[in-house]
Amino acid sequence: MSEDIVSKIQSQINENDIIIYMKGTPEMPQCGFSAQTVGLFKSYGVPFTSVDVLEDPEIRQSIKEFSNWPTIPQVYIKGQFVGGCDICNEMHASGELEKMAKSAVAG
């Protein structure tokens, strides 16, 4: 993993309260898990940034090494890796994800 890809990812997750690395875009998700994950954040009505890893193969591979997490989508809140679709669903069920998202954008 090259130095500049690490710093690129690092600045992306630091400069955005909520950022989702996904396949496709929120309007046109290309994978069910990405769609489900984005759907949760849309339901909270919070602003978030997304990165389409299909457009950038280097990010698609590096993000997995960066977080030591093998799949996409990946959600970062306030620079911290939260999880993928599975964990987001579980945290959504407990209400924890909505709380985290809303407090992150409240700033």
Add this chain to the structure above:
Amino acid sequence: MEPEDIKRMIEDAFPQDTVEVEGDGQHFQALVVSSQFEGKGLLERHKMVYAALGENMAERIHALSLKTLTPEQWEG
């Protein structure tokens, strides 16, 4: 990739624990009940299971949904 393959790999890292796996060849659901999860958050628990699967997770398992519980949570 069969559920039994995944079950065996997880059991290697979680001996004497409860491990159940179902799946259709691409998408799998696994339940892991272990005292190793005590005091650990969701992300850490899932990473422990993914570590047991190693490289397989990246290439041959498209999706794995996990339930990671401590014995108390499982019986509770």
